[in-house]
Amino acid sequence: MTRVAFPVVLLLSFLLFLPCCAPLPVSPQSIADAEPDGVVGCVSLGIVRGYSDMGNLSHGQGLQRARNAARIDAARLGADHIVWRPIPDVYAPYISADTYRCKSTSTSSDNVSRTP
Structure with a gap:
């Protein structure tokens, strides 16, 4: 690897992994x-x-782990409410x-829809 390419690769690697380390918008x-x-x-x-x-979700601990993982994804979206869907099996x-933002925020997005 050339001397010029190494800093570029290092910078691109940093930028690639930066989003995974960003704090969640909500807890x-x-x-x-x-x-x-x-x-x-x-x-x-x-x-x-x-x-x-x-x-599977047949054990209480498995269900709790799945709910915690879904809550983390909901937090990444900026949700403040979550409506659990029925477990298919x-x-x-x-x-x-389903995730929702019910509290007003200073930012808005055009790609979200309001529930009727």
Whole structure:
């Protein structure tokens, strides 16, 4: 590797891994569980999935790990409410949820939709 290429590769590597180290916009623990009627008028941020890393959700610990993983993804989206979807099968390796931002923020996004 040439002397010029090494700093460029180092800089590109730093920029590539920078987003993974950025702080979350909100704390995963601060995201409130909600029912569908509790998020009327909130901004829908999308669906998140959490995997148990234990094979399935049949054990309480696997379900909790999956929920924690989904909450972290919801926090990355800036959600403050989460509506858990029904688990399709107790042996499923994941859980999914709809995420919402109900508190007003100073920034807005054009690619999100409001719930009816």
